[in-house]
Amino acid sequence: MRLWKCIGLILLVWHLPAWAVCPVWSPVRASEEISRLQQQITQWNDSYWKQGISVVDDSVYDQLNAQLIQWQRCFGENSSTDLSAPPISGTASHPVPHTGVRKLADKQEVRQWMRNRCDLWVQPKVDGVAVTLVYRDGKLVRAISRGNGLTGEDWTSKVRQIPSIPRTTKGLLANSTLQGEIFLQRSGHIQQKSGGMNARAKAAGIMMRQDNPESLRSLAIFIWAWPDGPAVMRERLQQLADAGFGLTQQYTQAVKNADEVEHARTNWWNSALPFVTDGVVVRAESEPEARHWLPGQGDWLAAWKYPPVARVSEVTGIQFSVGKSGKIAVVALLAPVTLDDKRVQRVNIGSVRRWNEWDIAPGDHILVSLAGQGIPRIDDVVWRSTQRTKPTPPDNRFNSLTCFYATPECQEQFVARLVGLGAKDVLGLEGIGEAGWRELHRVYRLEHIFSWLTLTQAQLQSTFGINRGGKLWHQFNQSRHLPFTRWVVAMGVPLTQATLNTSRDSAWRQLRGRDEKGWQQLPSMGARRVRLVVQWLENREIIALSNWLAAQRITGFMP
Template sequence: MRLLLILIGIGLVYGVVPARASVDCPAWDNARLTREIAALSSRLAACDTAYYQQGISLIEDTLYDQLRQTLGEWQQCAGSPPDAPTLAAGKVPHPIAHTGLKKAADATALKKWMDGKQGLWIQPKIDGVAVTLIYRHGRLVSAISRGDGLRGQAWTAQVRRMGSVPLTLPPGSRWQDVTLQGEIFLKMTGHQQSARGGLNARNRAAGLLMRREAAPELQQLGFFVWEWPDGPAEMAARLHALAELGFPLTARYTLPVTGFAQTEAQREQWFNAPLPFVTDGVVIREGQSPAGRYWRNQPAGWALAWKYPPARQTAAIRTIEFAVGRTGKVAAILNLHPIQLDDKRVSRVNIGSPSRLKQWDLAEGDRVIIALAGQGIPRLEGVAWRVKDRKPVAYPDPHRFTPFTCFTLTPECREQFLARLVWLSGPHGLALAGMGPESWRKLLDNGKLASLTGWLQLSRDDLAAGAGFSLKQAEKMYASLQLARQKSLRQWLSALGLPPYALNALSGGSWASISRRTEDDWHAHAGIGKKRAAHLWAFLHHPPVTALIAGLQQQGVTAFMPETPDRPRVTVNRGWPPGGPPAH
C-alpha cells in the first residue's frame, strides 16, 4: 500500500522507527538544494494525483517509495519537515482510523522491538490496497479506501463484485455488526517472491478498484483481514471467528512466534514459498491491541513491519569515471552512494562504453535504478530521477587507448598496463598463483615494474625489501613468477594479448614458424577473416610486442627459444585443460 510506505518513509525521517545512520546530504549549496527539492516534490505530487484520483501509476511503487524518502531526506538537509503526500482523502469517514506500520530498519531493530514482548504473531505483509469493510446486521454495507486514514473513497460497489468478500455473514454467528481492516490484493497462483518480485501487483489492484465502470477483472482480487478492531480479545479466538465468518486466509497465514530465530525462519520460508499473493515482507504483531476508539491515523505501537530487501534500489550517482581495460576499451563507471541489494553492498556499477553513458544521459546527482544480474553483478536498469542542475561529463578520447597501447608503464598508461598484468597472471594467461590485482598494484606503487615482463628479473630481495612483501610472501611470489619460464607458447601468447580466436590456429607451431606467418597464412585458418588476419599480423609485428619477446628470449624463456637438436620445442600446457584456455 503506497500510503503505508509513505508513512514509513516519513517515519524514518522523523526518527519514529529505529533509523540507520544520519542522512547523507548532497554537496549542494542552498539555492540548488531548494531547486532540486521543488522539482522532485512537483513530480511526486503529479504521481500522487494520478494514482489516487485516476488509478494510474506513473512510476513503479517501490521506486516511488524510495524517491519519497529521498525527498524527505533532502528536506531534512534543508532544515524543513517532509512534505505530506498529495492524498485523495475522500469524503467517507472511517468508523475507526487506519493506523500505519512502523518499519524495522534491520534485524537488530526488530530484536530490540521484540525484546520482552509475549504472545507475538507473524503475518505476511501483503502488497495490495488497504480498505475498511463495514457489516451491519450481517450485511456488507460499506467498503472504504484507506485515503488519509480518517476518510476514504467509497469502494462498496467494486468490492461487492470481487466475489472473494462475503456479502453476508453467517446468520447464526454472534458477530453481525463488524468492522474489518485489511488488504485487497491481486490473486496469484504459486507466487514466489524471491524469484518473481512484486510484479507491480499493488498498482494493478488499485487500478481495478478505481475504474468508474464495472470491470470483470475485479474477480481477480482477494481480501486479507489484518485488523479487527473490537473483535475477540485473544488472537486465537479472533482467527477462529474470522474463519467462520468467511475469511479463512487470515487464520492460514497468521502464526505464533516465540523469538527472533523463529521469526527470521518464517520470514525466509514465506519469501521462497509459493503463495497466493505478492508480499514485500512480514508483520510481527502483538496478540492484543487497544480498543478501536483509541486508534489514530499514525503508525501503531503494537505491530512492526520487517520488509524484504528490495530487488531493485535507487542510488544517487556520486561521480562518473572511466576505466581502461587491457585491450584499450573504455568503460563508464558510476560511483554510487552505497546501497544494499540482497547480501551485497553496492557502490559501483559498470555500465559499458561511453556511448552507453551518453544514451542514458546521466550526470552526477541523478538517482539510478540498480538491480543484481547473474552472479550478483550490479546492473543499471533505469533512471528514477534526473537532477535539474547537470554537470557536463568529460568524455575521454575514444582513440587514445587500443590493443596496441600501454605495453610499458607511463603515467597515463597505468590503468591499461595494470589490466594487462592482471590478465597475464590470470587463468587466461600464465596462471601465476598469488599474483592478483593488489600484488601487481603494490609492485607498481614501489616502482618495481616498467615493462610487461620486467617481473622476470625481480629477485627475492626486490620483492621483500624493495616492494614491501613479507619474506614468506616474497618467497612464494618469486617461485610463482619463475615458473612462468616453463609455460607453453600458447599460454605466453595469450598472456601477452594475442586474441583468443588465434590460439586454436597456432597448430603446435614454434615461435619461429608463427612469427613468419603472413596475413594470408593467418587467413587460411578457420574463423579468421581478412580483418582478423591483418590484426594478428600487426600485433605480432608491433614493435613493443617484438621488443617484449626479444627480452623473453634473452631471459631464456623456453617457449620463445629457437629449436636445436639439444633443445626440443616445449609443448607443455600447464594450467589449461585439453582444448585450450578457459572460455570467456
C-alpha cells in the same frame, strides 16, 4: 497504499544510505532541487490518486519521497506536509480507525519488540490497498478505502463486484467490521525472484478507475484485523475461514521468538504465494478494544519488511578506465547503499556510448539492483540533478595493439595488461593485483609488460616485505616454465584457447610460419579474426617482446 507514510518515511529517513548526508549546495540550488522534486512527486501523486496510474515504481517513489524530506530537513524548509498522503476527498467514516503499522529495521529490533509480549503471530505483509468492510445483519453494507485512517472513499459498489469477497456473513461476522488488504491475485508468485511488480499501484489503479469493471475480478482480500472479534486467535481465524476469508488462517502462524519470525519471513520470501508481499507483520493476540484504536498507535503489531531488491543512490562521480584491449569502460561512483547484505559503492555503466545513452552525471540518482552473482547493475535513472556537469572521457586512441610498452599516455592500458597476464588462467601470478602492479611500475618503471621477470628477490622483498616479496619472486620464476600457449595468451594473441589447442603450435616460429590460408583452416577463424592475428604477429612491439622472451629463455620463444 500511500497512507500514513509519514511514519514509515520518518523511519526510512533514519535508515537512508549515505546520500542522506546533507548535500553541499548553495541556498539557490537547494531551493531549485527541492522545488523540482516536489513538483515531480506532486505530478506522480496526481496520476496515482486521480487516475489510478502509477508512473513510477512504488519503491522508487518511497525512496525519493524520503530523499525530499531529508533535503527539506537539511535546508530548513517546511516538510510538515506529507506529499505521499492521499488527497482528503473521502467523506465515509471508518467505524474503527486504521492504526497503521510500526516498521522494524532488523531482527534485533524484532527481538526487542517481542521481548515483553506474548501470544504472538506472524503474517505476510500483503502488498495492496487497505480497506474496511462493514457487515450488518449478515450483509456487506459498506466498503471504505483507508483514506487518512479516519475517513476514506466509499468503495462499496466496487468491492461488491469482487467475487472473492463475501457479500454475506453469519454468526459473529454477521455484524462485524473487518480491515484488510485488497490485492492483485497472483499464481505462484515468488517474491525473491519477481519482486514487488508494482502490485500496490496496480490494485489501487483498478479500484480507482471508473471503466473496465471486469478487472475487479483479478482482485482478492487478505483480512488482517477483526476489531472486537474473538479474543482467541485460533477461533478468530477459523470463523474468518468459515466465512470465506481463508487466506488469513492459511498464512497466519504462531511464533515464540525472533528466530521463528525470521524463518517464516524467509520461507514466504522464497515460496510461491497467491499475492505480492513486502515483508511480514508480527501481531499480539490480545488487542485493545476498537474504541481505543487511533491512526499511528497500533503498538500491538509491527512490520519487518523485506530488503528492497533495488535501491536509489546518488552518483558521486564518473570514472573511466582503459582495459587491456584498449576499450574505455565507464564506472559510476555511488553514495554507498546495501543490497542483499552487499555494500555497493560503484556500478559498471559499460562503454562510453552506453554512458551517453544513459546520460548519467554526478548528482543524478539511479536505481541499482544486483544481477547474477551479486554484480551491481543500473536499472534506471530516476532523478536528474538541476546542475549536471559530465566529465570528458579519455581519447579513444587505444586498441588491442597498443601499450605493450609503458608510456605516460599508456598508463591505464599498460597496468590493465599486467593485471590480465597475472590472471589464474594466464600466468597465474597470485598475490598481486592492480595495486601491486601499480606499485611495481611506480618503483621500478617497468619498460614493457614482461619487465618484472628481471626483478630480483631482494627488490620484491624491499617493495612488498619479506614474506610476500619472497612468494612473488618464486611465482615469477615458476612462470618461466609454463607452457608456450600461456605466454602467447599473456601477450594478448587474438585467438581463443580452443583455437590455440587445435593449432598444436608449441613455438613462436610455428605461429609466425602460418599464412592466412593456414589460419583459415582452424576453427572459429573467420576473415576478420585472421586479419587480427596477422596484424598482431606483424606488430613491431609484439616482435620485440618475442625476441626479449627468447633472450629470457622462455619455453617456445628460443630459436
